[in-house]
Amino acid sequence: MTNVRYFNLIAIPVGIVMIIIIGGGCGSKIDQTIFVQPDYNELKWKQTEFTVTTGTQVKLVMDNIATGIENVMSHNVVLLVKGDTAADRDALIEEVGKAATEAGEGKEYFPEGHPAILLRTPLAGPGQRTEIIFTAPEPGDYPYICTFAGHWKSMRGVIHVVP
Numbered sequence: 001m002t003n004v005r006y007f008n009l010i011a012i013p014v015g016i017v018m019i020i021i022i023g024g025g026c027g028s029k030i031d032q033t034i035f036v037q038p039d040y041n042e043l044k045w046k047q048t049e050f051t052v053t054t055g056t057q058v059k060l061v062m063d064n065i066a067t068g069i070e071n072v073m074s075h076n077v078v079l080l081v082k083g084d085t086a087a088d089r090d091a092l093i094e095e096v097g098k099a100a101t102e103a104g105e106g107k108e109y110f111p112e113g114h115p116a117i118l119l120r121t122p123l124a125g126p127g128q129r130t131e132i133i134f135t136a137p138e139p140g141d142y143p144y145i146c147t148f149a150g151h152w153k154s155m156r157g158v159i160h161v162v163p
Protein backbone atom coordinates (compact mmCIF):
# COMPACT_ATOMS: atom_id res chain seq x y z
CA MET A 1 0.00 0.00 0.00
CA THR A 2 2.93 2.32 -0.13
CA ASN A 3 3.74 2.68 -3.77
CA VAL A 4 2.32 3.93 -7.01
CA ARG A 5 0.98 0.53 -8.10
CA TYR A 6 -1.56 0.78 -5.29
CA PHE A 7 -3.50 3.25 -7.40
CA ASN A 8 -6.50 2.00 -9.23
CA LEU A 9 -6.63 4.51 -12.02
CA ILE A 10 -9.54 4.97 -14.34
CA ALA A 11 -9.27 7.91 -16.69
CA ILE A 12 -12.09 7.92 -19.18
CA PRO A 13 -14.64 10.49 -20.33
CA VAL A 14 -17.49 11.32 -17.97
CA GLY A 15 -20.18 9.77 -20.17
CA ILE A 16 -18.50 6.39 -20.04
CA VAL A 17 -17.98 6.60 -16.29
CA MET A 18 -21.67 7.36 -15.78
CA ILE A 19 -22.66 4.33 -17.83
CA ILE A 20 -20.40 2.11 -15.75
CA ILE A 21 -21.78 3.45 -12.47
CA ILE A 22 -25.41 3.14 -13.56
CA GLY A 23 -24.78 -0.37 -14.79
CA GLY A 24 -23.05 -1.28 -11.53
CA GLY A 25 -20.31 -2.90 -13.57
CA CYS A 26 -17.28 -1.66 -11.67
CA GLY A 27 -18.48 -2.67 -8.20
CA SER A 28 -16.54 0.05 -6.38
CA LYS A 29 -18.37 2.62 -4.34
CA ILE A 30 -17.20 6.19 -4.26
CA ASP A 31 -16.44 7.44 -0.74
CA GLN A 32 -15.79 11.05 -1.67
CA THR A 33 -16.07 13.27 -4.72
CA ILE A 34 -13.87 16.31 -5.08
CA PHE A 35 -14.35 19.04 -7.67
CA VAL A 36 -11.42 20.90 -9.14
CA GLN A 37 -12.22 23.97 -11.22
CA PRO A 38 -10.11 26.70 -12.77
CA ASP A 39 -10.91 30.15 -11.44
CA TYR A 40 -12.87 30.94 -14.61
CA ASN A 41 -10.32 32.36 -17.07
CA GLU A 42 -7.58 32.87 -14.50
CA LEU A 43 -4.67 30.46 -14.65
CA LYS A 44 -5.18 29.25 -11.11
CA TRP A 45 -7.39 26.74 -9.36
CA LYS A 46 -10.49 27.92 -7.55
CA GLN A 47 -10.03 25.17 -4.95
CA THR A 48 -6.45 24.56 -3.88
CA GLU A 49 -6.81 22.17 -0.92
CA PHE A 50 -8.66 18.93 -0.30
CA THR A 51 -8.56 16.35 2.45
CA VAL A 52 -9.29 12.68 1.80
CA THR A 53 -8.83 9.53 3.88
CA THR A 54 -6.22 6.95 2.98
CA GLY A 55 -7.56 3.80 1.34
CA THR A 56 -10.91 5.34 0.33
CA GLN A 57 -12.28 5.56 -3.21
CA VAL A 58 -12.07 9.13 -4.44
CA LYS A 59 -13.68 10.56 -7.54
CA LEU A 60 -11.89 13.65 -8.79
CA VAL A 61 -13.94 15.73 -11.19
CA MET A 62 -12.23 18.44 -13.20
CA ASP A 63 -14.88 20.88 -14.27
CA ASN A 64 -13.37 23.32 -16.73
CA ILE A 65 -15.56 26.37 -16.26
CA ALA A 66 -13.26 28.57 -18.32
CA THR A 67 -14.77 30.22 -21.38
CA GLY A 68 -11.60 31.21 -23.20
CA ILE A 69 -10.27 29.64 -26.37
CA GLU A 70 -9.38 25.99 -26.32
CA ASN A 71 -5.65 26.02 -26.89
CA VAL A 72 -5.17 28.52 -24.07
CA MET A 73 -7.76 27.45 -21.49
CA SER A 74 -7.50 23.66 -21.68
CA HIS A 75 -6.62 22.01 -18.39
CA ASN A 76 -5.76 18.70 -16.81
CA VAL A 77 -5.21 17.72 -13.19
CA VAL A 78 -1.95 15.89 -12.61
CA LEU A 79 -1.37 14.48 -9.14
CA LEU A 80 2.25 14.13 -8.07
CA VAL A 81 3.97 12.05 -5.43
CA LYS A 82 3.83 13.41 -1.91
CA GLY A 83 6.18 16.03 -0.56
CA ASP A 84 6.75 16.55 3.15
CA THR A 85 7.24 20.30 3.07
CA ALA A 86 5.96 23.12 0.86
CA ALA A 87 9.50 23.46 -0.50
CA ASP A 88 9.59 19.74 -1.38
CA ARG A 89 6.26 20.06 -3.18
CA ASP A 90 7.38 23.14 -5.07
CA ALA A 91 10.50 21.27 -6.19
CA LEU A 92 8.37 18.36 -7.47
CA ILE A 93 6.10 20.78 -9.33
CA GLU A 94 9.10 22.52 -10.87
CA GLU A 95 10.58 19.21 -12.04
CA VAL A 96 7.37 17.86 -13.57
CA GLY A 97 6.37 21.27 -14.93
CA LYS A 98 9.63 21.64 -16.82
CA ALA A 99 9.28 18.11 -18.20
CA ALA A 100 5.74 19.01 -19.31
CA THR A 101 6.97 22.09 -21.11
CA GLU A 102 9.64 19.97 -22.82
CA ALA A 103 7.01 17.40 -23.83
CA GLY A 104 5.36 20.27 -25.68
CA GLU A 105 2.22 20.73 -27.69
CA GLY A 106 2.61 17.48 -29.65
CA LYS A 107 2.20 15.50 -26.43
CA GLU A 108 -0.42 17.84 -24.98
CA TYR A 109 2.18 19.00 -22.48
CA PHE A 110 2.08 15.74 -20.58
CA PRO A 111 5.41 14.09 -19.66
CA GLU A 112 4.25 10.49 -19.96
CA GLY A 113 6.01 8.11 -17.60
CA HIS A 114 7.57 10.74 -15.35
CA PRO A 115 8.32 8.99 -12.03
CA ALA A 116 6.85 11.81 -9.93
CA ILE A 117 3.40 11.54 -11.55
CA LEU A 118 0.76 9.39 -9.85
CA LEU A 119 -2.26 10.06 -12.05
CA ARG A 120 -3.98 12.59 -14.24
CA THR A 121 -7.28 13.58 -15.73
CA PRO A 122 -7.45 13.80 -19.53
CA LEU A 123 -7.09 17.27 -21.01
CA ALA A 124 -10.40 19.17 -21.02
CA GLY A 125 -11.23 22.25 -23.08
CA PRO A 126 -13.45 25.11 -21.85
CA GLY A 127 -16.87 23.85 -20.81
CA GLN A 128 -15.73 20.23 -20.62
CA ARG A 129 -15.59 17.90 -17.64
CA THR A 130 -13.40 14.89 -17.03
CA GLU A 131 -12.99 12.64 -14.04
CA ILE A 132 -10.91 9.89 -12.55
CA ILE A 133 -11.49 7.44 -9.74
CA PHE A 134 -8.60 6.40 -7.57
CA THR A 135 -7.81 4.87 -4.21
CA ALA A 136 -6.35 7.47 -1.84
CA PRO A 137 -2.67 6.61 -1.27
CA GLU A 138 -0.78 6.52 2.01
CA PRO A 139 -1.06 9.62 4.24
CA GLY A 140 0.83 12.69 3.12
CA ASP A 141 0.52 15.92 1.15
CA TYR A 142 0.28 15.42 -2.59
CA PRO A 143 0.63 18.41 -4.92
CA TYR A 144 -1.46 18.68 -8.08
CA ILE A 145 -1.01 20.90 -11.09
CA CYS A 146 -2.22 21.51 -14.60
CA THR A 147 0.65 20.63 -16.93
CA PHE A 148 -0.85 22.26 -20.03
CA ALA A 149 1.16 25.03 -21.71
CA GLY A 150 3.07 26.25 -18.66
CA HIS A 151 0.00 26.48 -16.42
CA TRP A 152 1.90 24.59 -13.71
CA LYS A 153 3.56 27.84 -12.76
CA SER A 154 0.33 29.08 -11.21
CA MET A 155 -2.23 26.23 -11.28
CA ARG A 156 -1.25 24.41 -8.09
CA GLY A 157 -3.01 22.77 -5.20
CA VAL A 158 -2.53 20.04 -2.63
CA ILE A 159 -4.46 16.95 -1.58
CA HIS A 160 -3.96 16.07 2.06
CA VAL A 161 -4.35 12.34 2.63
CA VAL A 162 -5.05 11.60 6.27
CA PRO A 163 -5.03 8.27 8.17
Ligand SMILES: [Cu+2]
Nearest residue numbers: 074075146151
Ligand atom coordinates in the same frame (compact mmCIF):
# COMPACT_ATOMS: atom_id res chain seq x y z
CU1 LIG B 1 -4.33 24.42 -17.43
